[in-house]
Amino acid sequence: MPLSAAETITQLTGIIGADFVIGEPQRMTSYLNEPRKRFHTGAAAIALPGSVAEVQAILRWANANGVGIIPQGGNTGLVGGQVPLRGDEVILSTARLDRIRAIDPAAGTMTAESGVILANAHTAAENAGVILPLWLASQGSARIGGVLSTNAGGVNVLAYGNARDLTMGVEAVLADGRLYQGLNSLKKDNTGYDLKNLLVGAEGTLGIITAATLKIFPQPEDYETAMVSIANLDAALELFQYLRARARRRLSAYEIIPRLGLDMQLRQGMLDRDPTPGPSPWYALIEVARLTKGASGTLMAAIEGAFSEGILENAVFAESLSDRTRMWAAREQMSEVQSKEGASIKHDVSVPIAEIPRLISEGIAAVERLVPGIRPVPFGHMGDGNIHFNFSQPVGADPKAFMAGAEPIHNAIYDIVLKLGGSVSAEHGIGQLKVDLLRQVKDPVALEMMRSIKTALDPNGILNPGKVLGF
Ligand SMILES: Cc1cc2nc3c(=O)[nH]c(=O)nc-3n(C[C@H](O)[C@H](O)[C@H](O)COP(=O)(O)OP(=O)(O)OC[C@H]3O[C@@H](n4cnc5c(N)ncnc54)[C@H](O)[C@@H]3O)c2cc1C
Structure with a gap:
């Protein structure tokens, strides 16, 4: 017999205390409303465990009673993975698991709990004189567990890789409450299957990540940032290859922006002035990190070279932090401005x-x-x-x-x-939005392997039910 919502709330209260279980619909709204405004199902309750032991106890109870558990971090996911599908699930918020457990600039590692907000992890890194180079427009709300579970990308993948590339080890609670203690920081470890990489990107369907050891890097001395006009996308590709050959791994961002999107932002009052060098159908926002003192000018020299070879039309360089901020705002507001335009x-x-x-x-x-x-x-x-x-x-x-x-x-x-040999989900995942699409396009053998893994690790189907694979 499935538990009623009232029984669920009573039993969860017995595990983590009444202060950390939300059962009233009006107090659940911030956990249920997701950024795309596409999914509108209720939940039996919201649980806010305050320790790894409490996460384990909740999962032991859920597994014994067949209760669906949806892990939720910052609720910024764009495919509905963090919100309910059926209405009888419990959302397990990681918000209280928010400690930075250790930071070691010399070893280049930081161990953070899954509920740490990404921007707070950035600040902790900067205070220690290093960077955690995972930058997303949602970083003020997204939490480490959600970022890893979606294998988030963002604007720095070019130089540093995505969340998976930046993760050295994870700690996770399995469906039956056991704790997988995989928080190692080894560069080399060939002792069998790569379980970390299975949990990263699993969107909460294989385990609940409670902490992760992440790579941190020396802080660049400075950044060179430019906005460049480009006549067409063939030229944008040519310019990317030209710059990549010259700046190599210091090229940390190469983002394209259409004029139409900038016009929308100017019309909606989201930019105080046009950050571009002038009218053009396309722009590239380009950034190069200066790693050592006195090594500036890489981007300017490369852009001058590209200009003299006729690859680009015009360029403007950020001369102050506010110029750089405006250029990045123009890129990061692209999604938001579209919602203002209908x-x-x-x-x-x-x-x-x-x-x-x-x-x-x-x-x-x-x-x-x-x-x-x-x-x-x-x-x-x-x-x-x-x-x-x-x-x-x-x-x-x-x-x-x-x-x-x-x-x-x-x-x-x-x-x-x-x-063209591409992917239908580059960085946002599958969630509930793309379950049918995944079934249609994924290699059937890959799907069978994924189903076997899910069934082996979560035989009662309690972890984020219905997401990714549809069961
Ligand atoms: C304005 C905006 C900009 C964005 N920009 C980018 C971008 O540039 N690049 C990008 O990749 N994404 C981007 N996103 C998408 C989103 O921010 C990322 O997917 C982010 O990583 C989700 O983190 P979160 O903590 O909000 O996770 P949530 O939304 O809470 O959850 C996302 C998924 O992870 C699971 N999950 C959460 N925590 C855990 C955990 N501890 N253990 C196991 N599973 C868990 C959830 O069940 C769900 O399936 C953007 C979103 C917004 C709203």
Whole structure:
């Protein structure tokens, strides 16, 4: 017999105390409302354990009683992985597991609990004279456990890799309450299967991450940042390859931004002035980290070289912190401005970098055939082959009617992505949004392997039920 919501609340209260169990619907809203505003199911309760032992006790109880547990960090996920699907699940918030356990600049490691907010981990690193180079627009809310569980990317993947690349070890509670103590910081460890990499990116379906040992790096002396005008995406690709060959690993960001997205931000009053060197259909926001004193000028010299070879049209360099902040705001506000401009249809996709110009030109042509007047706003991490291929509704269109026509648009984009050898989820994951899509596009043998792993580690299906694999 499944437990009623009242029984669930009473029994959870017995485990972690009444102060840390939320059962009233009105107090649950901040845990249930997710950024995409697409999923609206209630939950039986919210549990806020304050220690790893309490997480273990909750999972032992849930496993014995068949209660679905949804791990939740900052609730910034964009595919509905952190919110309920059925309505009888318990959301387990990691908010109280928020200690930095250790930081060792000499060893280049930081061990943080899963509920540490990413921005707080940045501050702790900076206070120790180092950086944790995982930068996302959601870093003020996203928590370490959520960032690892979605294998988040962000704007620095080019130089430092994604969350998986930055994780040395994890500690996690398994479905039956056992603790996997994998917090090692070894560069070399060939003792069998890579369990850390199984838990990172599992979106809470295989275990609840309670802490992680992360890589930290020396703080750059400074950054050189520029906004560059580019006539077309072939030139953007050529410029990326040119800069990469010169700045190598110091090239830490190469983001593309369409003019349309900047015009939207200026119209909506989100930028105090235009951060670009002048009108152009495309821009690249480029950043190079200066690692040692007196080594500036790398980006300027490379851009001058590219200019003299006719690869780029114009460039403006950040001359102050406020210039740099404005340039980055122009990039980071791209998603937000679209919600101010009405409804938008979004795709987080990746293709081999050389295919980005084709992805964008074929994608825009296919979608404009479907919806004349649609406003394409593709932007993002060109240096990683990852584009947020978004479309805003035509000016004056009815948002509901526009969203009702989303499926053919998704199909058109995903067909092109798959034809070009790409992925239908580059950095946001599967959650509940892309469960059907995953079934359609993933290699059947890979799906079988994933199902076997899920069944072996969570035989009663209590961990984030229905997400990723659909059970
Ligand atoms: C404005 C904005 C900008 C963003 N920019 C980026 C970006 O540049 N790059 C990028 O990759 N993503 C980005 N995202 C998506 C999102 O911020 C990331 O996916 C982030 O990593 C999620 O962290 P979170 O703590 O909010 O996780 P949540 O949303 O709480 O959870 C996400 C998933 O992880 C699981 N989970 C959470 N904690 C744990 C845990 N301790 N153990 C096991 N499973 C857990 C949840 O069940 C869920 O499936 C952005 C989102 C927003 C709103």
